[in-house]
Amino acid sequence: MKIGEVARRTGLSIDTLRYYEKLGLIDPPWRQGGQRAYDDAIVPWLGFIKMLKATGMPLADVETYASLRRKGDDTSAERRRMLERQRAAVLAKIAELQECVELLDYKIMNYAEIEARHRAEGGRKEDESDRPDK
Amino acid sequence: MKIGEVARRTGLSIDTLRYYEKLGLIDPPWRQGGQRAYDDAIVPWLGFIKMLKATGMPLADVETYASLRRKGDDTSAERRRMLERQRAAVLAKIAELQECVELLDYKIMNYAEIEARHRAEGGRKEDESDRPDK
DNA sequence: GCTTGACCTGGAGTTCACTCCAGAAAGTAG
């Protein structure tokens, strides 16, 4: 598989793939006439990297994970601990975002009320200042 | 309230507060002998900004919201729409993160199994390659 | 009045994660 195909299949740009290789997130692939020739296994691995990135893991940490992976099975406990820490971070982020949704709902409700009053009272200037940002 | 106090109360750095002022996220406060003197209302407003940031809203969008706010009540419908869009984005992000948790759980389980086998078989070299990244 | 700490400005520097570029080499279709 050439780099363009990997890009197409993963949704990452060619530049990003080379950048990830430079950072050590992916192993340097074989070359055919100077061009990168990837194994199919690169696709799920990049999918996994994308998932880690979606959780907010910095690429430096992904690199740490990748280099543990390269070292083989002896590092599996350490990798598991990394994923467990990330799992906890994700749960915390989900909780934070759920609070954000609640706050947004509160604000949206306030705006709906203000608009209703606005319409009812014919657009007269009103004071919004008693509605705290909370 | 001086800038240091605002920083202490919000957890933002003094530099960040001045940066936000430059971007137009917060109104330029009154000055007392050249020094910024903030109204108490700045604290909940900054709390709201932090919440928007936590949802992943770029500062440019926060600035848009802030400038609508400055224009007064006539913009409340537009602000509500912004918050509704953000709400939808947050729900999508929560869903994505929940999928990430599931995937992490799957991986963590695999690692736990590998480690168990590892211990049982006395640390003999094993092949992990049949465990897909997916 | 003096010292010490907080605050001021304008601008430069940093980090992260890309993204783009020029110029050259390799692969592909007709």
Place this chain on the structure above:
DNA sequence: CTACTTTCTGGAGTGAACTCCAGGTCAAGC
């Protein structure tokens, strides 16, 4: 063989969100 597309390298540039700095001003305690 020609024309076109893809890929190559090394390095420069980008945008977001800060963060730091020098050199100066202001204020509070003793």
